[in-house]
Amino acid sequence: MTVASAAAPAPNGTQPKPSRVKQVRHPNGSPWIAFGFAAPLVAYLLAFYVYPLIRSIDLSIHDYNVRAFVQGNAEFVGLEKYIDVLTSPLFPKALWNTVLFVGISIIFQYAIGLALAVFFRNTFRLSGILRALFLVPWLLPLIVSASTWSWMMNSDSGIINSFLGAFGIGQINWITSPDTALTAVIIANIWLGIPFNLVILYSGLQNIPGEVYEAASLDGANGWTTFWRVTFPLLRPVSAITILLGLVYTLKVVDIVWIMTKGGPANSSLTLAVWSYREAFGTGQPAFSPAAAIGNLLIIIALVFGLFYVRLQRREEH
């Protein structure tokens, strides 16, 4: 025992030389210190980004029925779940609904948000209060706004139908007809997204220097040309990020559709995100694997748009 412990210092004693050389190369400390400082961030990234992503992929390439989920012995099935999803008769429908839902929502949210932002650029009495009021949709809990929309769109006693009735338009079965259910949830979603667009675009407008407008007015530009030649081009970087964020945000919308229509009737308002949620949590028999597969497809779609944005931005810089 004593021999061993006495012998121990000897090899250690010979070591310091090379390590001292290293220390000279790193005047600010050893790489371990650097690692120590990076560790909290790395741990955070691993726990909250990498692990969930891996777990989601893991779920989608195994057959996790309820039993396998609990016992942890799911069979490896490779890409079978993805093939099931892609060949399901629901897939083209859900994909097309997603395209419509995201596309139409973004166009209207952006257009209305931009119009309001330009409108509020000119400060006038009560403009601050009015602008604040436009943020209400953002502040309301989603369960409240979605339920309110579904009451307003009620076929028999909703306020929207009774309003339209005053103009002689007959009953529209907003959320109970397969022809209009998707329209109904898109309308509600547009309303929800306007404040977000308004806020970001408004702050973008604040960054456009006033001199540009002065110069434009000296050159005799009217309001319309000022908007198209000055405001819109200078707002392009902000517009791009607004639309990208809107895209990612809208792609994964589940709550409002779930509360209003549950993706029905007859899957007419089923988007990919709602489909994924329904597979996992909407029925008595949770199917985590197809749900994860659909979720991962959504991630890929969002990633494609993200990369597209990065490319666009790089081109702008050059």
Next chain:
Amino acid sequence: MIRKHSRRYAAFAAAAIAVGALAGCSSSDDTTDEATTGAADGGSADDGGTAAGGTYTWWDPYPQHTDGSDWGNRVQACGDEAGVTIQRTPYDTTALTNQLLLSAQEGTSPDVVLLDNPAVSTLADTGAIISMDELGFDTSAIDENLLAAGVVDGTAFGIPIGANTLALYYNAEILDEAGVDPASITDWATLNTALEAIDASGKRAITFAGIGTEEGSFQFLPWFWGAGADLTELNSAAAVEAVQLWVDWLDKGWAPQSAIQNSQNTAWEEFLDGQTGFVENGTWQVNSAAEAGFEADYITLPAKDGGAAPAPTGGEFIMAPAQSDEARYDVTRQIIECMTTPEGFVETAETFAYYIPPTAEGQEQFIEAHPELTVWVDAVRAAKGRTSDNLGTDYPLISEQLWTAVQAAMSGAMSAQDAMDAAQEAAAAATGN
């Protein structure tokens, strides 16, 4: 040199503390957070399940009953009787199912759980709950049709704490005005005649819940079974006829469009408005019906060719999730026994607006206390479990196709026949039959 060293150690120590603090944050609330995050932390799988000695965990789907409510106190009283403290956590039904699966995966299951009956066979299949035999609980006193939902291959995996079912409530004033005698309604034909008469009198004839969830199937089943249809054959002539019955009600304007998206609560609220003749709803609305601003009463749901339609049984089952420490089962059994004495059943029945006791003895005591509710006891005795007929874990898969098809037909997206053909095909594919 020495100074440089010490500074380096200080820096290292600071970094280490930072890491430690982070790790500390995540591990300190392990027992409470684990179930919700589901982030595996294998090492602590045991300590959550065998919580501090003398504390037993209890999950139920009744967030409306807070701690200190009659229900909360009753649960605690059963813990006191068994000499332990019960830590009760209520969830919403869907959330509870998910929590339970996650906790079973993590090995942190509660000791006792109450959950909607169609979930029992699914949970039993996963091995997440133990059978009543294993727990040493005698189920012989419980009505067979009510226990059926918890029986898998002849073994009971849970017991009903009470049962409810559906009936047809009516607004007596509207029926009088339309000249309809509720006693005349004995089959679909007479029901349709009554609905037509109410519609002609300018009121809405009927409402129900056709929502695209389990509730929608629950409401549809009395008509489905009442037509003589079977869940293993969704596109039979009888099944299509049942769908057509609902579709016709909507097409003729007897039922509101909103019925397609109504939950049972929404349908009930429509009825309470006083403008609707009939509503299909459950035992749990008896109190609310008595307090309505009009005279409300109920009849049993008619089958197509007369007689009472078999309504599905509703209600929660009490179950014992598997524990790594089997010594806990003894106390768990005592707690469950305390909840399921005849007196206990009657008490439960009263707490939950007439949850009919599932044992003959409990039913007798209940009728003694509430003779006016004999109709409900009869209805529950005649009711049928959704997972019965040995459907078990196939039921949720079939039910999903059923509610989808009924919605598709009612909204006019497909004809009743096409919708049910598609449903049968999808259900057969999903169940592998």
